[in-house]
Amino acid sequence: GNSVTQMEGPVTLSEEAFLTINCTYTATGYPSLFWYVQYPGEGLQLLLKATKADDKGSNKGFEATYRKETTSFHLEKGSVQVSDSAVYFCALVYTGGFKTIFGAGTRLFVKA
Amino acid sequence: SAVISQKPSRDICQRGTSLTIQCQVDSQVTMMFWYRQQPGQSLTLIATANQGSEATYESGFVIDKFPISRPNLTFSTLTVSNMSPEDSSIYLCSVEERESYNEQFFGPGTRLTVL
Numbered sequence: 001g002n003s004v005t006q007m008e009g010p011v012t013l014s015e016e017a018f019l020t021i022n023c024t025y026t027a028t029g030y031p032s033l034f035w036y037v038q039y040p041g042e043g044l045q046l047l048l049k050a051t052k053a054d055d056k057g058s059n060k061g062f063e064a065t066y067r068k069e070t071t072s073f074h075l076e077k078g079s080v081q082v083s084d085s086a087v088y089f090c091a092l093v094y095t096g097g098f099k100t101i102f103g104a105g106t107r108l109f110v111k112a
Numbered sequence: 113s114a115v116i117s118q119k120p121s122r123d124i125c126q127r128g129t130s131l132t133i134q135c136q137v138d139s140q141v142t143m144m145f146w147y148r149q150q151p152g153q154s155l156t157l158i159a160t161a162n163q164g165s166e167a168t169y170e171s172g173f174v175i176d177k178f179p180i181s182r183p184n185l186t187f188s189t190l191t192v193s194n195m196s197p198e199d200s201s202i203y204l205c206s207v208e209e210r211e212s213y214n215e216q217f218f219g220p221g222t223r224l225t226v227l
Contacts (some may be wrong), residue, residue, distance in 0.1 A: 102155045
C-alpha cells in the first residue's frame with residue numbers, strides 16, 4: 001500500500017547548522033509529494049511540494065527533490081534558525097487519489 | 113488559498129459528555145477532512161465530509177462516536193460523543209485544493225482534554 005516513512009526525531013541543531021530530514025515513500029504510480037510544517041500551537045501549513053520526478057520544491061530556504069529512483073523526498077536547509085523549530089511532516093497524495101498520507105513527523109529543535 | 117477557522121480552539125470536558133467542533137472555510141470547497149492528532153503523533157484521518165452526502169469514515173472510526181455534518185460548501189462540524197480520556201487530542205479540519213495538486217489547507221486545530 002501507500003505509505004511515508006520519515007526519520008525519527010527529535011532533531012536538535014545549533015543555529016546556522018545544515019538540516020536534512022529524510023523521507024521515503026511507497027506508492028503506486030506517480031504521487032505528488034509534500035512537506036508540511038506545524039509550528040507550536042498551530043495547524044499544519046504547506047512548506048513545499050513537488051508533483052513529478054526530478055522536480056525540486058523550495059520555500060523559505062528549504063528544498064526537497066522528488067527522486068523516483070530512490071523513492072525519496074528529503075528535506076534540506078543550508079542554515080537553520082531558531083524560528084525553524086517545529087514539527088515537519090512528509091506526505092503524499094497517490095495518483096488518482098485525494099487522501100493525503102502523512103509520515104510520522106519529525107520534531108526539530110534549533111538552539112541559539 | 114483557503115483560510116480555515118475552527119471553534120473552539122480548546123476545551124476541557126468531562127467524561128461522558130459530547131463536544132461539537134466547528135470548521136468554517138472562507139471559500140466553497142468540495143472536500144473537507146477531519147483529522148485527529150494525538151500528543152506527539154502524526155495525523156490520523158477520521159473521515160471525509162462531502163456536501164450533500166454522508167461522511168466517509170476511516171477504519172476504526174464510526175459515525176455514532178464521531179458524527180459529522182456538512183450542511184453547505186463552507187462549513188462542517190465534528191462531534192466527539194460520549195468522551196473518554198482517550199479522546200484527548202487535537203482535532204484538525206482541512207480542505208483540499210485540486211487545482212494545487214491536492215495541497216491541503218488546515219485549520220488551527222481544537223485542543224481537547226477529557227478529564
